[in-house]
Amino acid sequence: MDGSLAQCAQGEHFHLVTPLLESWALSQVVGTTVFLKCENVQPAGSFKIRGIGHFCQEMAKKGCRHLVCSSGGNAGVAAAYCARKLGIPATIVLPEGASQSVVRRLQGEGAEVQLTGKVWDEANLRAQELAKRDGWVAVPPFDHPLVWEGHTSLVRELKAALGTPPGALVLAVGGGGLLAGVSAGLAEVGWQHVPIVAMETRGAHSFNAAVEAGRLVTLPNITSVAKCLGAKTVAARALECMQEFEIISEMVEDREAVNAVQRFLDDERMLVEPACGAALAAVYSGLLGRLQAEGRLSPALASIVVIVCGGNSIDSRELQALKAQLGQS
Structure with missing residues (x-):
């Protein structure tokens, strides 16, 4: 067995324990403390x-x-x-x-x-x-129990860093692997009551479509610019999680996701994909405030964790091209 495989057999893993940063800028937008779980700094660029x-x-x-x-x-x-x-x-x-x-x-x-x-x-x-x-x-990119099991490590890190549960957790949904893994992790650490705000862009909304229909739905095509959210059918396990956890499924438009990418770059000096922008848009677009006003989230959230899922398919030229495509200056 070579050295790499020997390390593997000893149970070492390839991911990093990522920073949990308090964001002054996003906290100002939403009116409560916002923490960023920075998966964009993983060695492979994402969670x-x-x-x-x-x-x-x-x-x-x-x-x-x-x-x-x-x-x-x-x-x-x-x-x-x-x-x-x-x-x-x-x-x-x-x-x-x-x-x-x-x-x-x-x-x-x-x-x-x-x-x-x-x-x-x-x-x-x-x-x-x-x-x-x-x-x-x-x-499997997202639909396998071992993949979900690996993602639970993210929640264990949150528990170690925060001690007490956040008021809500915001993440983006593509195929549903992150949602399934985070849900399992919340159950593992006894935080299964923490609401998850599951964000997608319109045109890559296979989870939202499934939630609305009460069954798996296959989108006819992926029309969103957030191509890394582009599974036409979400994992069945993601839909099952709706029955076991407090999950709020929401959509934003492409322009809101891309706007969130630009604002996040300006606020935090980090460039992420529109798929990640879908989660950030929950803060920047005022969606979390609307959910609080509607009584779907507590009006007195102690803190919010946004999973900054990262992404490799973005650079400054691509961001400018996306903004031009969507008619943003």
Whole structure:
């Protein structure tokens, strides 16, 4: 067993314990203390490293010889990073419109990159086909118990940092893996009563559509600019969590998410994807205040935690292009 696999067998993980920062600027907007759980500083650029790292380590222990992952970007980077650390080859399948910066990052991690289909769901079909090869294992971007189990570490870190539960927790929903993992983590630390505000952008709102219908819904297409939220069908476990936890599903428009990205860059000097902007928009758009006024959140929240999920598919030029596309100066 080489050194990397030996470390894996000893139970070490690939993710970092990320900072929990009090944001003066966002606290001023919402009128109560806002903490930022900064998953954007993970070595693979997003929270995905928690769950995918855990999954990949478990597969390595079982003798996996090649990892394959379909991704809108962030899951692929996490899988490629883990594969390099484990000394296992990786193939990452992305939709054809994937960010070139993500492609370069994946290649820099030593992964083979294939571009297939217009959306993640189509890339995923190719990945599932590749995973039929002997010794190859498909890395699920969001829909697997090991992935959710890995994400619970985020809540354990919150418990260690805060001691007492926050008044609400805000996160973005794509395929539902983060929501499922955070929900499990809240139950694990005895915080299952903490409300989760689950944010999506219109056009990538498979969770909200499922909540409204009371069953899984497959969107006809992903029309949002937040492509990393782009699973046309959310994980079944995410919908099940609605029955077990206090989850408020909300949508914002693309322009609100992109505006939140720009404001967050100005306020905190951190650049994140529109998918992350969906969560930040809960603060910047006044949504949390409206939820309080409607009685859906307590009017006296002691604190709010926003999970800054990060993202690799963004740079200054891409932000300007998105603003121009949406008619923002």
